[in-house]
Amino acid sequence: MRRTSLISLALLAATTLTATLSAASPATTPSPGGRQAIDWGPCSAQRHPGLVEAGAECGRLSVPLDYAAPHGRTIDIAVSRIRATAEPSLRRGILLANPGGPGGPGLDYPLALSPVLGDVADRYDLIGFDPRFLGDSTPLACTPPAGPPAPAAGSRRQLFDATVASARDMAQRCGRPRGNTALLPHATSRNVARDMDAIRAALREPALSYFGVSYGADLGAVYTQLFPRRADRIVLDSGTDPSLTQYELFQATGPAAEAGLDEWAAWTAARHGTYRLGRTAPRVRATVEGLVTRAERQPITIGGHVADAGRLRLIMHQLVQYEENDPALARIVRNLRDALDGHPVEPDPVLAQWLALLGSPEADALFAVPSFTMCADGGWPAGGWPAGTHAYWRATQQSRATQPVFGPQANALSACTFWPVEPGDNGTVIDNDVPVLILHATRDNNTPYAGGVALHRALGGSRLLTADIRSHGVYANAISGNRPVRCADRAVNTYLAGGPLPQTDRTCTP
Numbered sequence: 488m489r490r491t492s493l494i495s496l497a498l499l500a501a502t503t504l505t506a507t508l509s510a511a512s513p514a515t516t517p518s519p520g521g522r523q524a525i526d527w528g529p530c531s532a533q534r535h536p537g538l539v540e541a542g543a544e545c546g547r548l549s550v551p552l553d554y555a556a557p558h559g560r561t562i563d564i565a566v567s568r569i570r571a572t573a574e575p576s577l578r579r580g581i582l583l584a585n586p587g588g589p590g591g592p593g594l595d596y597p598l599a600l601s602p603v604l605g606d607v608a609d610r611y612d613l614i615g616f617d618p619r620f621l622g623d624s625t626p627l628a629c630t631p632p633a634g635p636p637a638p639a640a641g642s643r644r645q646l647f648d649a650t651v652a653s654a655r656d657m658a659q660r661c662g663r664p665r666g667n668t669a670l671l672p673h674a675t676s677r678n679v680a681r682d683m684d685a686i687r688a689a690l691r692e693p694a695l696s697y698f699g700v701s702y703g704a705d706l707g708a709v710y711t712q713l714f715p716r717r718a719d720r721i722v723l724d725s726g727t728d729p730s731l732t733q734y735e736l737f738q739a740t741g742p743a744a745e746a747g748l749d750e751w752a753a754w755t756a757a758r759h760g761t762y763r764l765g766r767t768a769p770r771v772r773a774t775v776e777g778l779v780t781r782a783e784r785q786p787i788t789i790g791g792h793v794a795d796a797g798r799l800r801l802i803m804h805q806l807v808q809y810e811e812n813d814p815a816l817a818r819i820v821r822n823l824r825d826a827l828d829g830h831p832v833e834p835d836p837v838l839a840q841w842l843a844l845l846g847s848p849e850a851d852a853l854f855a856v857p858s859f860t861m862c863a864d865g866g867w868p869a870g871g872w873p874a875g876t877h878a879y880w881r882a883t884q885q886s887r888a889t890q891p892v893f894g895p896q897a898n899a900l901s902a903c904t905f906w907p908v909e910p911g912d913n914g915t916v917i918d919n920d921v922p923v924l925i926l927h928a929t930r931d932n933n934t935p936y937a938g939g940v941a942l943h944r945a946l947g948g949s950r951l952l953t954a955d956i957r958s959h960g961v962y963a964n965a966i967s968g969n970r971p972v973r974c975a976d977r978a979v980n981t982y983l984a985g986g987p988l989p990q991t992d993r994t995c996t997p
Contacts, residue, residue, distance in 0.1 A: 523549055523689050525566055534623070535567070537598050538615075543569045545594070550619075550685045552673050562670075564682050565623035567594045567615040569601075569608075579985060580719060581692050582611035583683055585618070587701030589676070589860035592622030600698065603963040603971075607980045611696065616686060618679045620670065620859055627670050629661035629855045635848045638786040638795035646783060646796065646895075647883060651876050655905045661855060662907025672911030674859040680710040684717060696720035696983060700960050701934060702860075704925075705729070708942060711921040720983050723949075724926040724962050725934045728941035729917035733866035733903070736938070738882070740804075741890040741897030743932035747807040747957055748772065748892060750930070755817045762817040764824070771820075775803070776891050778823050789826040790834035792842035799823075800896045802841045808933050808959045811969045858902045865910030867903035876900060920948035924982050924989075926975055930957035943992075951992040952978055961995075972997050 530538040530545035538545065545567050552560040571578045586596045597613035620627035639649045662668050683706075687695045696719040699707040704726030711718050727736050752771040755764055765771040779796050781787065786795040794802075802819070806812040819838045826832050834842065844850060861867070868878065879900040886894025923946045927939030936953075943951040954961045954972045962979050965971040974995035982988060 523685070525686075525689050527568065530567060531623075535595055537595055538567055538569075541569055541598055541601075543567050543598070545623075547623075548682075548686060548689050550682050552670070554678060554681050562619060562625035564619060564625075564686070565594055565617040566686055567597070569597060569613040571610055571612050573606075573609040577610050579610045579983075580612070580694065580696060581614050581687065581690055582696045582698065582720075582983070583614045583616065583686065584697065585616075585699040585703030585706055587699070587703045588857055589618070589702045590621065590857035591702075592617040593703075594622055599966055600963055603966060603976055603980075604983070605980060607984045610984065612690070614686060614690070614695075616683070618860075619682055620674055621856065627667065627674070627859060628664065629657065629667075629851070630663045631848065632656070632660065632851050635846055636850055638793045638846075639797060640783070640785055640795060643783065643884070643895075644880075647880050650797075650899055651879075654900055654902045657851070657855060657858070657902040658905035658907055661858065661902065668908050671859065671906075671908045672863055674863040675910075675912040676706055676709050676860060676864050677713065677912050677915055679706055679860070680713050683710055684714050687717060693717070694719040698722045698724070698962070698979075698983075699726075700724040700962070701726075704934075704942075707923075708917050708946065709915045711923060711946065712915050712917050712919055715919050715921045718921050718923075720985075721921065721923045722926070722962070722979055722982065723923055723942070723946075725928065725931055725960050726925065726939060726942045727934050728938040729915075729945050730941060731938075733861055733864065734868060735866075736934075737899075737901075738886075738897050739935050739938070740933060741886055741893045743930075743935040744804050744807060744893040744897070745890050747930065747932040748775065748803070750957060751807055751813050751816055754813050755820075758817070762821050764817065764820055774824060775820055778820065778827070779892055781827065787823055787826055789823065789832065789842075790839060792834055792839060793846060794823065794838075794842055797896070798842060798845045800893060801845065802838070804893060804896065804932075805841075806837075808931075808957070809969055810957045854902070858906075861901070862903035862906040862908075863911040865913060867901060867906075876904070879904075917942070917945040919946060921946065922988050923949040924979065925949050925951045926954065926961040926979070927951065928954045928956045928958045928961055930955075931959050932957070933959040950989045952989070953992070953994045954997070955994065956997055970997050 525546035525548050527544040527546045530543050532539045547563040549561045551557045552562050584597045585593050594615040594617050597615045601608045617624040639646050694717045697707050704723035707723045752768040755762055755771045756768045759766045764774050782796040782799050786793045806816040815837045818835045822835045882898040883895045886898045925943050927936055929936050943949050961972050961975045972995050
């Protein structure tokens with residue numbers, strides 16, 4: 488069954504802290520034959536200035552809340568379009584894209600991809616959309632917490648119990664607003680895929696092309712399973728093993744992140760003169776483990792910010808995903824070590840930004856918004872499995888032997904453990920031969936490479952393009968300031984432009 492990957496907090500921090508309706512968005516009008524049409528109009532200059540500058544159109548599409556009751560209650564999906572500029576003979580149709588999450592609005596995402604798409608972008612109507620309950624689409628929100636999250640400290644059991652209390656509280660708050668329990672079961676990936684097909688139908692296109700990264704790749708796989716004859720050029724970057732549960736996918740990130748930390752430690756040891764964190768990789772790693780252990784007992788205060796163990800794990804995991812972040816992570820660890828040694832230090836700007844965000848009231852949305860889809864898709868053992876929360880406690884403790892930094896994070900429970908409604912879906916079995924181009928990095932520690940190989944097996948018509956890098960995402964890496972994998976960028980663009988799938992699986996080097 489298709490399950491979600493670990494959320495990208497960097498993406499969520501930038502894009503999911505608000506979920507409000509845009510009063511300026513045009514309404515949807517019914518089309519002949521009962522299908523819906525999108526009444527296009529200008530995009531909001533305040534919320535989407537890039538789309539306005541690009542000459543995009545924005546609109547809303549009415550779709551069923553529950554596709555099993557197509558004539559029942561409806562919700563709105565926000566859609567954007569940048570029209571193709573190539574001559575009609577070169578036009579290839581529509582290209583939808585999803586940036587991952589779950590929880591990442593995508594109205595602006597095709598615009599971000601345009602520089603790497605190059606001339607290929609001219610051949611498509613580039614279609615962005617905010618998945619149901621996100622961004623400019625019909626909103627869904629939890630009751631806000633009473634205040635900003637407090638740093639946690641104490642024994643390991645006390646820290647675990649605090650995690651349980653926090654997860655239970657979030658689940659209760661997400662079920663509290665009036666009407667939420669009627670919406671939450673319908674936030675599934677299958678419904679998002681159905682919404683994508685409703686967009687296709689509203690645009691009168693026989694098929695759609697698609698690019699999705701991380702959770703967006705998993706979403707694309709679901710689309711191929713539900714609508715195999717309507718899939719044109721499908722590119723899936725950094726997806727997950729469709730046979731694993733969500734909890735199993737989270738657990739898989741633990742060993743992968745520890746391997747990434749080992750790689751970073753070796754890089755940092757070779758630069759001891761700069762960072763002074765140890766001349767060997769084991770010594771550098773011991774410094775990090777010592778910081779996390781200390782922060783469990785007593786949070787570290789630096790520059791007016793507080794770093795408890797949970798926040799340190801989150802920040803380190805975000806940074807260790809990319810080779811390009813090695814210097815920033817080394818600076819942050821040196822920064823924290825100096826603070827513990829009693830030296831007056833200003834927090835590194837990257838560290839200060841993360842700690843300010845994670846200690847703010849807005850941090851709640853970082854975890855609540857992705858929960859809508861994660862919990863609706865199922866795959867989290869409930870609070871009664873198999874003996875209350877004890878199994879989670881045991882898993883976190885056992886993981887420490889081989890995953891001393893990231894194990895407690897990767898094996899923790901979530902709000903889904905106590906979710907106020909039953910999952911709306913039992914997952915989607917992925918088993919089809921739709922032609923698909925899959926990309927994956929060998930040292931991806933957010934969605935490990937083995938998951939990409941498993942997805943490749945499940946999609947029998949696919950080809951796998953492997954990049955030997957430490958990165959979460961392969962295509963269009965340059966748009967986030969990372970080193971581009973030009974071989975992968977060329978392969979994707981050639982395929983999207985109308986070329987064939989590679990005849991065999993391939994490996995790209997940066």
